[in-house]
Amino acid sequence: MxxxxxxxxxxxxxxxxxxxVNTTCTLPDLNPFDSSIRKFIYHPKPISCDLIPSLVFIDYTGVLRLNISLKDRLKLSNLECSYRIIERNGENDVSFLPEIQFKPPVYIPADLIQVICKTESGVVVDRILFNIESKTVLKNKSVIKDSKETLNLFIFGYDSVSRLAAERKLPKTMNFINKKLNGSTLQGYTMIGGNTYPNLIAVLTGKQSSSSELPSLNLKSEFTDPYPFIWKECSKRGYVTMYSEDYPEISIFANNMKGFGDPPADHYLRPYYIAQKKVSPVQTNIEMFKVLMYLENQNIKLGKYSPLCYKDRPKHVLHMEHYKQFISTYKHYAKFSFSWLTEISHEFMNFLELVDDDTMNFFKWLQEYGHLENSVLIFMSDHGPRNEEIRNTAIGRIEERMPLLSIVLPEHLKQKHPHLEKNLEENTHRLTSPYDLHETLMDIVNSDFNEKHKITSRPYPRGISLFRNIPKDRTCADASIAEHFCACxxxxxxxxxxxxxxxxxxxxxxxxxxxxxxxxxxxxxxxxxxxxxxxxxxxxxxxxxxxxxxxxxxxxxxxxxxxxxxxxxxxxxxxxxxxxxxxxxxxxxxxxxxxxxxxxxxxxxxxxxxxxxxxxxxxxxxxxxxxxxx
The missing domain is CATH 3.10.450.10 (Nuclear Transport Factor 2; Chain: A,)
Structure with missing residues (x-):
């Protein structure tokens, strides 16, 4: 023939x-500056806060100090100061203990205080200050040291940020992570649920929300404490732990839920924001905040200062300062930290660019002071913009489904286990999910960095550590990504x-x-x-x-x-x-x-x-x- x-x-x-969803995923390749979405992108004005800095502050050693140069400049004589320790009374309330007169400097034996300073003319300071009170923790808990085998785990997240939005609005931060820190940003990281809760439950527990995989709880009337959160495993192994969110009204586990009965971590920042709202209920009213944020989004300012400030500082900067204080206080100790910023990114994605310099500088601080030498840094989000006009464009729908996830590994880990970097880099171009991130976190906590056999036959595991080679032919169904959330x-x-x-x-x-x-x-x-x-x-x-x-x-x-x-x-x-x-x-x-x-x-x-x-x-x-x- x-x-x-x-x-x-x-x-x-x-x-x-x-x-x-039952067939091999081809990841979308989208332009973050596509002409179809340009009309939704603008540059907001910088955050404007009170120009007078704080007269009091707590340093990294837990000592309350007075800004002497400012006191002299303001000509404040006969200054009398006191502080009140603030204690947590459940998820939504705090109590203020009796006033303690002090003359700075003085060590603060608590994580949270209210400071009031007066002169003959009246109150000149009324401020809520956070602290990392380590003496009590180290006295009551056996904390191990970090090392090349026992790595710190630093998770830092913004709500509602897609990878594309990060490329548009956080260019300095993303360049620093990818180029200076040699991090990996995943192109195929995909949400598995319609809001923050199911996506972060999967990250933090490895379980599916609203399923029999988790303890049966009525979350409106029962605390979330029984859930198998990863910080519990860290604490059991001798890590000191921190959990911080900045927007208590819609926080991950207290948004129409009862939240935590006991503090979830050794240092828990929620009472800081609750205390602010108790002291200043009008300025911190959520409905008023939303109105002010909407007007700020339109570049209309009703007040002298932005609602994104607490007195003289942007709120996100204070949040980062708390993170830095935790890391500095426990330098050389094994640490787990989970931080989630919502206010500035949840409603209006364009505000995100206002945190670019500060976020980059936070990561730069981690590097310059050696805090990344024995640490894994996770920079992430839960999903992309869900409630903005861009959401109704073809690109916006993909953005919503594909949140930001970047991972930075210590150099000595990559040198000792080169397959980790190789697999992680290959996996940046594979379909991945929050279940995979949880498996990765567990490998870090367990110090399990040995090379695993390649996954070659179905059924594939639902969650696959990003340190392993994820199959090229993985489907949304393989990864338990429902059809409604699959971006393939x-x-x-x-x-x-x-x-x-x-x-x-x-x-x-x-x-x-x-x-x-x-x-x-x-x-x-x-x-x-x-x-x-x-x-x-x-x-x-x-x-x-x-x-x-x-x-x-x-x-x-x-x-x-x-x-x-x-x-x-x-x-x-x-x-x-x-x-x-x-x-x-x-x-x-x-x-x-x-x-x-x-x-x-x-x-x-x-x-x-x-x-x-x-x-x-x-x-x-x-x-x-x-x-x-x-």
Missing amino acids: SLLSEQFFQPVQFIFVHQN YTARNVSVNDNTVKILSEFAVNSINEKLAEVKDKCSKLSLFKIIEAQKIESGLENHAEFGRTSVLNFFYSPEKQTEQRYLILLQTSPGLALFEATVRFTDISDRSSMKLLGDVSRTNKYRNQSHCVGYQKLKPICYCKDQIQ
Whole structure:
């Protein structure tokens, strides 16, 4: 048989590109400055705080001191000062112990105090100060030293930051991490849940939220303490621990939840913010803060100082100072620290650029003072922007699903175990998830850096340490990333007037109403107001005929057609004009029983007070309270 006839009579070979959660993931390659999103990007004005610095401060040794030069400059005579130790009374309250008169310098035997200084003219200082009171911890706990075998674990996170947003808004920080610290930034790190909680539960416990994998708790009435958080393992092994968040109203474990009964770590910063709000309830009111932040986002300032300040300092800088004080106080001791900043990045992504210099300088301080020599640094987020206009663009939807994750390893670890750096670098281009990050953290805590056998056969583990080689053919299904959060899809725009789109939109709205059935006496029944955008998800198998093998048998055979179809729809409902995004799967558009929502319907604009009549967190994004209808 001639070569020509052999070519034309070979068996049919169709070449497909797989794009659904059960097939190999191709990571999106997006431009963070794409023209389609430029209109959402602007440069906010710098944070403006009180120009007069603090008259009192606590140094890294726990000593309360007076700024003498400032006192002399302000000509403050007959200054009388006192402090009150502040104690935690549960998650949402603190108590102030009796005043103690002092003349600085004086050691502070507590993590938190209120300082008040007066002259004949009145109060000149009323300030909440944090401290790292180490003497009590070291007296009551056996703490081990850090070493090349026992590494510190430093986790530093911002809420709602995608990798692309970090590239846009934190260029100095990202350049310092990737170039100066030789860090690795993961291109395929993907969220597994719709908000902070499920993503960080997976990171911190390795478990799936709202599942039987975790102790059965009613989180609205029971404390989260029984959960197997990684800091418990660290503490058990002799680490000193720190946990800090800056926005108590919507913190990870106390947002419509009861939070922690006992402090989760040796040093817990939440009472610092609770104390501020107790002393200044008007200035720290969350609704007022949101209004001021909204106006600040519009470059409108009502007050003299930014709501992002506490007196003379930006709040995020104070947060970093607390982190630095913890690290300095326990230098040479084994440390676990988890820090989460929410205020500045949660609502308005453009504010993120205001922390670029400070974040870079914080990491630079870690390097210059040798704190990274025996430490692993994790710089991360939970998801991208979820409630901003950019979220409703094609790139924005990918951004939401792909948060920031950068990892810096100590040089001696990479030299001793070169496979760690090799695998980590390869894994920056693989599909990864919070479950993988947890496995990595456990390897660090267990000092398990030995080379493992390559994973070659399914079923793949749900979580795979980033120190191991993650399979190239990994799918979202392999990684337990639900279809609604998988960013590996390709999509094709479809007319909003398409009949299929209309039917699926009505199905999505009906599904929302079914969830509201249990509170139908409080929440309005929603109706479809408008279809904003629709895309057909090109998942499953897509035939690339031009790469296939030509044969006469092609005339008799065609690729098997995909019977399942998926659509991503952005729609608006009435009343309330909520924007919802839904992914719907079906096999027969005329058969409602074949339709299924993939994951939860996501609210993509702010609901503010629309759902004030319900307390369940899952219902708040979808409820429009009846008492608002005139």
